[in-house]
Amino acid sequence: MDDVSNILEIRGISKSFGETSVIRNLSFSVARGEFLTVLGSSGCGKTTLLRIICGLEETDAGQVILDGRDVTAAEPNLREVNTVFQSYALFPHMTVFENVAYPLRIAKTKISKAELVRRVSEALELVRMTGCERRYPSALSGGQKQRIAIARAIVGRPRVLLLDEPLGALDLNLRRQMQTELKNLQKSLGITFIYITHDQEEALNMSDRIAVMKNGQFLQIGTPAEIYDSPKTVYAARFVGEANILPCTFGKMTGDAAEVTFEGLPLTVRRGCISREYGNGESVPAALRGEQIVISDAGRFSGVVSDISFAGGVMRITFGCGGTLLTAVRYGLDTSVKTGDTIRFEIPASAAVLCENDEGGTA
């Protein structure tokens, strides 16, 4: 990939704090105008990655290339990257207007007072906070602070906007609403967003691409559909969209498909992202989405229902099959299945997908 199409390139960065290695030889690139989400649980190194990109943390190795320029050693103020911090980090001694005007006031290129007012108003309008100019941050709610932090970060028109779990402190309804707003904002501004979250729903909703991060490395990077459809590893499969993991025995590869056995019965699964070959009889995990399990008397497999939950129009039927607990998802209520019932089910050909075992032990 060349520098012109990519706004940001990360080349082999690593970071340790004392003995703890937080980021390990990480490389990726972000296209101009892209919405990339870095998805990972707490402690996976995603915030450190963000701080290295914006310059608040130094990398031990590797390079950060912003729009073709090596900014690895540049001070944070000399990078055209702005951050929306998890804690908002508004200036408590300044009004909303002064907060948003701050990047313009301290900028090297001075603009006229009228232009300043115009740009601040424009930014406030984008986050729908017009009319709050004279208030202090202490008088704002969490959601409002959030909007001001975003307005302050976009007013200077950065090349890349970094967002560190910006919706983490908001309640569910507001979070859903802000997800849509952020996505629309990103589209209308055309700024590249790098968004950090541990919430897979946020990631699936908003992103052009998702990077699943674990132990300072990206397990997989791809579109939400790619990751949902063909998770590369067991962790990615479980973290994005809560997949069932089937412990299978490998048979043979045939092009994009593979023949395996599950519970002693033959099953055709997709090859997915697996590049290496398996030996005959080797155990291999396959990921299967709950909505792809077909509960039917004609099914070859059987299981005993251990739990049923119904929430938000979605019914989850958890059943034990051999030594494995599986969860089938059905839309709408089906009262014919009860806890303790023995059910028959089928796994359609090519529904499940092979993935790497990265969770230790046998899958």
Added chain:
Amino acid sequence: MKKLRKRALIYPIVMTVLTYLPILVVAVYSFNESKLSSKWDGFSLKWYAELFRDDSILEALGNSVFLGVTSSVLAAVIATSAALGMAKSKLPLRHWVEKLALLPLIIPEIVLGMVFLAFFSLLGLPFGMLTLIIAHTAFCIPYIYTEVAAALENLDLSAVEAARDLGAGRLTAFFTVTLPMLSPAVISGMFLSFAMSFDDVIISIFVTGVSVNTLPIKVYTQIKTGLSPKINALCTIMLAVSVLCLAIAGIIKKIHRKYS
């Protein structure tokens, strides 16, 4: 229950009487027409008028204000940078260094005075305003340091990082974000320092030269020649200044707490 409450009231009353009655007497008699403190001849401001006609007292007042302001400002610069440096440092001995810095608060003033005297003589510094400023700055530092260090502990430093991220250089971020966020603590510490400097007599006596008098030294030397209503008036003014400084320091802190 009621009896207990009554008994509990006795202690504060005794304490208040012990402390404030003498102050009240001095303050009231500073407005006495008569020269004798044994009898009340009616209300008058004549001692205050006389005070402000006395050039030596006005000069001492000027010295005291200059000394208080200068040493508070110097102490503020030193203490603030020290507190900031300390907050960032990860030295293992950090807490000991910090305790050491606060020691002047509990060292007897007479010892401090002696020490300064010996030290300045050793250096061969001429005793006068310079030595006063050095000594006062030194004993004012802990007052500001404690204020700023406490404020720093509650300060969200991510705002400073945000400033850097939004394009501010180190200095700009310091002057536009760090310092304004700390300013209530710095300013209240400075008022506290000013009050301490303004009424200090022990250390000042040790380190001042023959030519430079501060207000407290003036009071001290005047008392040797006998009490006068003029001194009552002077003390009342000094008391008012000190109380005002402490009150301002308290109000600044309170307002700040409300808005953060």
